[in-house]
Amino acid sequence: MELKPTGIPGLDEILGGGIPRPSTVLLAGNPGSGRTTLGLQSLCHAASEGEKVLYVCPTSKSEKAVRDSLEGYEFYNDSLNIRTYSISSVERDPLTMLVDLGNAVAGMKPDRVMIDPVTPIGFGFPEAERRRFMYSLNSAMGEWNAIVYLTGTMTTSEVCRSVISDIADGVIYLSQNIGKAYNDRRLKIVKFNSAGYLEGEHSFEISGSGMKLYPRLEHVVTESYGNAERTGFGIWQIDGFLGGGLFRRSSTLIEGNTGTGKTLFGLQFIVHGAMNGEPGIISSFEETPQELRQYAANAGLDLKGLEEKGLVSILYTPPSGINACKHALQLKQMIEGTGAGRILLDDISGFDDVFDDNTKKREHILNLIRLFKNSDVTSMFISNDRTAGRDTLTPSAPISPIVDNLLLLRHLENGGEIVKSFYILKSHGTDHEKRLIQYEVTGEGIRISGFRKED
Incomplete structure (x- = not known):
């Protein structure tokens, strides 16, 4: 069977290349989840590529009214050929529709057909x-030798019980969770008659230009991650x-209390790489690009100048607008587009509003780490420790066990003064410093206390 593209960004990747022709695909989901948009967008893309397409619509509207409503889509x-049937008639007498539709298909020989919706057809019949x-x-x-889309308003349990799921070659389920800031839309492949499709839930958005999908980030290991080459902060x-710096491709977590300078450690890491010709990416969930530039300038770091040279790129995503799959895809595209060798995510608590529990958050960040390692990128994650009164040597971030390096920043009292200190809790493959290290945040950046250059 020939795989045909859907024409919907991201969907062909999820499906493993496209939809086999001929085949029948059920697009199921709750009201407003985007079933009709998905099918129509695919039909119109096929029409623009020279295919014959037929939209079959059981409705109370006229064909002109249906066409007028569709013209709002970009x-x-x-x-697009449209054929309407009275919805009250197809509920009571679907056989008449079937005969008429069969004659229409025989005369037109469409490459793709969409019946939207299929669930009311024969609704008045006994089961x-x-x-x-x-x-x-x-x-x-x-007998149509076409790709056929069937849409239906169904819950997940109804999909499992429906005879339509039995006859369909593929079942795609769409859902939405209506939130305060935005609707969380998800797509899931329940079954598909082609190998290689991506399992799990995938995010998508709907706008005036149609639907766009963001495939779920997979945990894929493509090569050995071992690398003896060192990189670092540029602070000797x-x-x-x-032990000489961070290993290239390694992942580092910097966790600390508010005001310990976590972001500055991350900026130092990115700026040092950029100044040595290694492009970097900053993904910020809290500070805007302008705030980051000002913060860096206050510490003597010319972040703005490096941006202008194309050596640093900033992706700002407010926590209320984070879509984890979309965000991961944006980072992947930025890495490919800039050739970045370093990346900073500040602060990963921004994912707290996205994932229900720490397990899902940890899994997503682990997949990000694999993506970065596969892309030959050294990564750094910032995490704010909001838990007061905890053991100073115990990290709170759920990803602390999965990173290669862990620096814990703390405010400590010393002789009536508050001092900034950090511990290196782990650094894989390195005999790292075990002592408490004091530092200061100055107008010239981070300065380690009590050390001279000759030390």
Whole structure:
């Protein structure tokens, strides 16, 4: 069977290349989840590529009214053939519709057909008779030699019980969770008659231009991550405490209380790489790009100048607007577009509003780490420890066990004064410094206390 593109950004990647022709695909979901948009966008894309497409619409509206409502979509193609049927008639007498539709398909020979929705057809029949009708419809569709989309308003349990799921070659389930800031829309492949599709839930958005999907980030290991090459902060004492710096492709977590300078450690890491010709990316969930530039300037770091040279790129995403799959795709595209060798995520608590529990958050960040390692990128994550009164040597971030390096920043009292200190709790493959290290945040950046250059 030939795989045909859907024309929907991200969907072909999820499906493993496209939709086989011929095949029948059920697009199911709750009201407003985007089933019709998905099907129509695919039909109109196919029409723009020269395919014959037919939109079958059981409705109370006229064909003109249906066409007028579709013209609001940017992807609409007026070569779309539309055939309407009275919804009250198809509920009571679906056989008449089946005969008429069969004649229409025989005359047109469309490459793609969409019946939207299919669930009301034969609704007035007893269940046994309705099942027999659906098998007759399936037999007819098998002779069309086309890609057929069927849409239906169904819950997940109804999908499992429906005869339509039995006759369909593929079942795609769409859902939405209506939130305060935005609707969280998800797509899931329940079954598909082609190998290689991506399992799990995938995010998507709907706008005036149609639907766009963001495939779920997979935990894929493509090569060995071992690398003896060192990189670092560019602060000779810190790199020395780490045995000569961070290993390239490694992942580092910097966790600390508010005001300990966590972001400055991250900016120092990015700026040092950029100044040595290694492009960097900053993904910020709290500080805006302008705030980051000002903070860096106050510490003597020319972040703005490095941006202007194309050596640093900033992706700002407010916590209320984070879509984890979309964010991961943006980072992947930025890495590919800039050739970045370093990346900073500040602060990963921004994911707290996205994931229900720490397990899902940890899994997502682990997949990000694998993406960065596979892309030959050294990564750094910032996490704010909001838990007061905890053991100073115990990190709170759920990803602390999965990173290669862990620096814990703390405010400590010393002789009536508050001092900034950090511990290197771990650094894989390195005999790192075990002592408490005091530092200061100055107008010239981070300065390690009590050390001279000759030390």
